[in-house]
Amino acid sequence: MSQFEYAPALESTAIVNIAERYNLFIDGKFVTPKSGKYFPTINPANEKVLAKVAEANSTDVDTAVQAARGAYSKVWSKMPAAERGKYLFRIARILQERAREFAVLETLDNGKPIRESRDTDIPLAAAHFFYHAGWADKLQYAGVGDQPKPYGVVGQIIPWNFPMLMLAWKVAPALATGNTVVLKPAETTSLTALLFAEVCQQAELPAGVVNIVTGAGATGADIVNHPGIDKIAFTGSTEVGKLIASSIAGTKKGATLELGGKAANIIFDDAAIDEAVEGIVNGIFFNQGHVCCAGSRLLVQENIHDEVLEKLKVRMAHIRLGNPLDKNTDIGAINSAAQLAKIKELVTAGGAEGAEQWSAPCDLPGEGFWFAPTIFTGVSQTHRIAREEIFGPVLSVLTFRTPQEAIEKANNTPYGLSAGVWSEKGSKVLWSASRLRAGVIWANTFNKFDPASPFGGYKESGWGREGGRHGLAAYLKASN
Amino acid sequence: MAVTPSQRIDVLKTYKLFIGGAFPRSESGRVYSVKDSKGNHLANPSLASRKDLRDAVVAARSAFPAWSAATAYNRGQILYRMAEMLEGRSEQLVTEIIALEGVTVKSATEQVQESVDLLVWYAGWSDKIATIAGSTNPVSGPYYNFSTPEPIGVVAIFAAAKPSLLNFVGALAGVITSGNTAIIVASEKYPLPAITFSEIMATSDLPAGVVNVLTGSATELVPWAASHMDIDAIDASGLTSKQLKEAQLAGVANLKRIRVHTQSKAPERILNYMETKTVWHPIGI
Numbered sequence: 001m002s003q004f005e006y007a008p009a010l011e012s013t014a015i016v017n018i019a020e021r022y023n024l025f026i027d028g029k030f031v032t033p034k035s036g037k038y039f040p041t042i043n044p045a046n047e048k049v050l051a052k053v054a055e056a057n058s059t060d061v062d063t064a065v066q067a068a069r070g071a072y073s074k075v076w077s078k079m080p081a082a083e084r085g086k087y088l089f090r091i092a093r094i095l096q097e098r099a100r101e102f103a104v105l106e107t108l109d110n111g112k113p114i115r116e117s118r119d120t121d122i123p124l125a126a127a128h129f130f131y132h133a134g135w136a137d138k139l140q141y142a143g144v145g146d147q148p149k150p151y152g153v154v155g156q157i158i159p160w161n162f163p164m165l166m167l168a169w170k171v172a173p174a175l176a177t178g179n180t181v182v183l184k185p186a187e188t189t190s191l192t193a194l195l196f197a198e199v200c201q202q203a204e205l206p207a208g209v210v211n212i213v214t215g216a217g218a219t220g221a222d223i224v225n226h227p228g229i230d231k232i233a234f235t236g237s238t239e240v241g242k243l244i245a246s247s248i249a250g251t252k253k254g255a256t257l258e259l260g261g262k263a264a265n266i267i268f269d270d271a272a273i274d275e276a277v278e279g280i281v282n283g284i285f286f287n288q289g290h291v292c293c294a295g296s297r298l299l300v301q302e303n304i305h306d307e308v309l310e311k312l313k314v315r316m317a318h319i320r321l322g323n324p325l326d327k328n329t330d331i332g333a334i335n336s337a338a339q340l341a342k343i344k345e346l347v348t349a350g351g352a353e354g355a356e357q358w359s360a361p362c363d364l365p366g367e368g369f370w371f372a373p374t375i376f377t378g379v380s381q382t383h384r385i386a387r388e389e390i391f392g393p394v395l396s397v398l399t400f401r402t403p404q405e406a407i408e409k410a411n412n413t414p415y416g417l418s419a420g421v422w423s424e425k426g427s428k429v430l431w432s433a434s435r436l437r438a439g440v441i442w443a444n445t446f447n448k449f450d451p452a453s454p455f456g457g458y459k460e461s462g463w464g465r466e467g468g469r470h471g472l473a474a475y476l477k478a479s480n
Numbered sequence: 481m482a483v484t485p486s487q488r489i490d491v492l493k494t495y496k497l498f499i500g501g502a503f504p505r506s507e508s509g510r511v512y513s514v515k516d517s518k519g520n521h522l523a524n525p526s527l528a529s530r531k532d533l534r535d536a537v538v539a540a541r542s543a544f545p546a547w548s549a550a551t552a553y554n555r556g557q558i559l560y561r562m563a564e565m566l567e568g569r570s571e572q573l574v575t576e577i578i579a580l581e582g583v584t585v586k587s588a589t590e591q592v593q594e595s596v597d598l599l600v601w602y603a604g605w606s607d608k609i610a611t612i613a614g615s616t617n618p619v620s621g622p623y624y625n626f627s628t629p630e631p632i633g634v635v636a637i638f639a640a641a642k643p644s645l646l647n648f649v650g651a652l653a654g655v656i657t658s659g660n661t662a663i664i665v666a667s668e669k670y671p672l673p674a675i676t677f678s679e680i681m682a683t684s685d686l687p688a689g690v691v692n693v694l695t696g697s698a699t700e701l702v703p704w705a706a707s708h709m710d711i712d713a714i715d716a717s718g719l720t721s722k723q724l725k726e727a728q729l730a731g732v733a734n735l736k737r738i739r740v741h742t743q744s745k746a747p748e749r750i751l752n753y754m755e756t757k758t759v760w761h762p763i764g765i
Contacts, residue, residue, distance in 0.1 A: 143612075241735070242732045242735065245728070245732045245735060246729060429761065433757075439757060441759045441760070443759060444762055445760055445761070448621070448760050450620055452620075453760070454758050455758070459734070468617050470627060
């Protein structure tokens with residue numbers, strides 16, 4: 001076999017200017033934190049510190065909530081809806097203009113391949129603002145009555161796996177519906193949110209409509225528990241989602257929760273196998289498997305198990321792991337040392353419980369956090385790697401004989417975020433889709449996202465939807 | 481030899497639970513005294529226990545696959561059949577409502593009529609709610625993408641007190657018209673119309689277990705319902721704010737959807753117990 005080596009094709013970092021330290025963005029200005037504290041954010045691909053970021057304490061959060069309240073009652077709720085929409089259009093346009101800068105910064109801070117931040121995260125973030133901008137003056141068609149009302153001040157807490165995209169999923173519908181926000185990015189990936197603050201300034205968004213407070217779990221808890229918050233929107237683990245649900249019990253606060261998943265990806269024996277193999281790879285190795293809706297449980301019909309596994313291993317051997325800034329890279333760095341430790345712990349448990357591990361042959365860089373794409377075969381439903389969210393590039397393979405068994409195994413989880421089904425037979429695809437207890441079903445595809453498409457889970461994968469009319473409605477209340 | 485009307489002793493009804501299509505007494509053997517509006521003893525309905533609740537959940541979960549897979553047309557006809565049966569039993573329910581709530585004949589009659597009409601209203605929604613709440617979504621790519629609401633599963637309902645029949649029927653009909661199955665805890669103070677309505681359900685071709693009716697103490701049953709891992713959602717409209725908070729805290733165990741309604745007649749009564757499913761499929765040749 002001839003060998004074609006890929007020459008490195010590095011994306012330049014010259015387009016981004018990273019400051020030494022970042023302050024909080026409150027009431028339209030960058031302000032020093034009352035806590036006086038800053039924490040480092042690193043590049044997970046080389047463990048070097050990129051910048052220091054302010055840590056907001058409860059006083060800072062209170063200031064941000066007050067700014068959001070003031071902006072809500074004095075400016076944002078009084079502005080004609082069409083004018084409000086124009087600000088979102090402006091933001092969408094500026095995100096498009098500065099897309100490359102955002103993509104590079106995202107890859108530096110998060111570790112994801114530039115191919116994904118450039119082609120998926122940032123374009124989709126801009127699309128979310130453009131989509132929701134057009135909703136701002138059409139809210140009476142959102143399905144929440146003739147005169148829907150915003151909640152007021154929304155507290156938004158987002159994860160580290162798609163930092164800028166999750167910001168867009170949260171901020172765009174909140175602003176379009178007339179709410180103002182206090183947003184906290186994840187502590188390992190604050191930088192694109194802080195660059196977004198600059199976009200708000202460039203768009204001349206009224207002060208206080210968007211406030212960004214950085215910090216870790218304690219800062220998030222301060223937002224959740226603040227009496228001035230009318231609604232919480234959270235994306236993250238089911239564990240933290242449940243803490244939030246407990247915290248707001250007995251209050252009038254609304255909530256949408258986008259939580260964990262353990263999605264089944266079902267391959268029937270009448271699937272187009274080569275396409276299915278691409279779908280399996282995309283389902284679990286996209287974004288290093290740091291995806292709540294990842295297809296982390298592969299359910300293969302028993303009679304094609306060997307053929308699928310053989311092709312999957314060949315395909316996985318061609319996955320390129322390495323420098324996230326290299327345009328050829330498929331798998332970048334694991335986001336943090338803590339996440340890498342969690343992946344390793346579950347992988348060890350997989351072996352200890354009797355599943356067989358196979359990892360793609362690839363060289364892991366010396367510095368940074370890395371994990372080779374890995375599959376486990378011989379997995380049973382009781383294994384931890386079949387039940388718990390690994391949130392890494394690790395696939396558990398199970399088999400089934402009948403379609404009924406496939407559905408039963410797929411639904412045998414407290415989660416219900418997404419599922420995949422592969423078959424060339426239309427009636428079987430729809431039969432499966434109607435029986436899978438999950439909010440998003442990818443049929444003969446996987447991991448597709450769009451602002452017009454509602455996303456969110458059944459069961460313990462959360463409350464509510466984001467995207468589309470359904471996601472918009474989650475930011476509105478009927479006026480009666 | 482026939483007795484004269486003045487000599488005849490009435491045959492009184494034993495008010496029991498309704499679980500899995502049958503009318504059992506509470507496994508606990510407990511009853512409680514329900515009074516009329518003047519404070520006189522009326523009946524001894526069952527005081528349902530935790531075990532009764534759990535039995536009701538098993539019945540509701542078992543009924544879910546077939547009921548949710550029934551055609552919407554079929555579900556609509558069964559709800560309409562319930563309205564037909566209620567119309568025919570109006571007199572009995574009017575009598576019970578007057579005795580319990582102390583309202584006039586006119587008011588009680590109106591409540592029953594409104595309940596019949598509400599059932600007809602919800603019957604008609606069964607094959608329309610997905611049209612109103614679903615969508616095809618114009619995604620940027622060669623994919624067909626559609627969203628449709630699906631029943632959430634097993635719903636526990638704590639019905640609000642007065643008007644007792646209307647609250648009971650309104651909560652129930654909204655939940656089951658979409659394909660959910662239910663456990664409904666009748667108002668503690670006004671439970672008799674709920675049991676009489678169970679007799680209507682038992683004769684309306686409603687499959688066993690789709691609706692299960694418990695009578696007794698909401699205070700006692702709330703923690704067990706809220707922490708039950710096989711209940712997906714709770715209509716908490718009949719709970720006090722203290723009970724609501726308790727339900728919300730215990731419901732965190734499986735992230736139950738817990739809702740409170742102020743209107744009997746509202747599409748939210750249906751949609752709040754549905755989940756939106758979105759399906760993607762490529763378009764190509």
